[in-house]
Amino acid sequence: MRDGIFILVLCLVGWFGFDLLEGQRNAARSERDAALLEVSGLREAARISGEMLAARDAIDLQRTQELNDERIENDGLRRAVDAGLNRLQLNATCTAPATPAAGAGRVVDAATAELTADARQDYFTLRDQLALSRQMILGLQDHVRRVCLR
Template sequence: MREGTFILVLCLVAWFSFDLLEGQRDTARSERDAALFEASGLREAARISGEMLAERDAIDLQRTQELNHERAENDSLRLDVDAGLKRLRLNATCSAPATPAASAGGVADANTPELTADARQDYFTLRDQLALSRQMILGLQDHVRRVCLR
C-alpha cells in the first residue's frame, strides 16, 4: 500500500510538472507568434519607408534637374542680352512730347524702350526666383501625390 501511494504521489507530481511545462510552452509559443507578427510588421514598414524615401529622392532629382535646366536657360538669356544678341521685349509707351512742335514729326532722340542695367539684373533675379518657387511647388505637389497619398 505504501508503494502504491508513493507511485500515485509520484504520478501526480509528474502530471503537475507536465501541466506546468505545457502552460509555459503555450505561453512561449504565443510570445513567439506575437514577436514574429511584430517583426513582419516592422519589415513591411521598413520596406514601405524605403520605397517612400526612394520616391522622394526621385522627385528631388527630377525637380533639381529641371531647376538647373531653367537656371541654365536664364543664364544663357542673360549672357545673350548682355552681348546684344537678344533683346527683352517690354510693354512700354513713349511719353507724350512736351511741345506740340515735336509731335509733328516724332521725337528726335526717341529710342526703343529698354530696361536699365539695374532693372535688367532684377529681372533675371526674379526669373531665377520664379523658377525656384515653381520647382518647389511642383516638387511638393509630386510629394503629396506620389508619397503622402500612398
C-alpha cells in the same frame, strides 16, 4: 501500500510539472507568434518606407534637374543680353511732351524702350526665383500625389 502512495505522489508531481511546462510552452508559442506578427508588420512598414523614400528621392532628382536646366537657360539669356546679342523689350510707350522744346528730341526719335542694367539684373533674379518657386510647388504636388496619398 507505502510504495503505492509514493508512486501516486510521484505521478501527481510529474503531472503537475508536466502541466506547468505545457502552460509555459503555450505561453512561449503565443509570444513567438506575436513576435513573428510584429516582425512581418515591421518588415512591411520598412518596405513601404523604402518605397516612399525612393519616390521622394526620384521627385527631388527630377525637380532639381529641371531647376538646373531652367537656371542654365536663364544664365544663357543673361549672357546674351549682356553681350548685346539679345535685348529685353518692354511693353511700354513713351509719351510726348506737352510742349516740345526747341531742338529737343521727339518721340519718334526715341529708341525702343528697354530695361536699364540694374533693372535687367533684377529681372534675371526674379526669373531665377520664379523657376525655383515653380519647381518647389511642382515637387510638393508630386510628393503629395505619389507619396502621401499612397
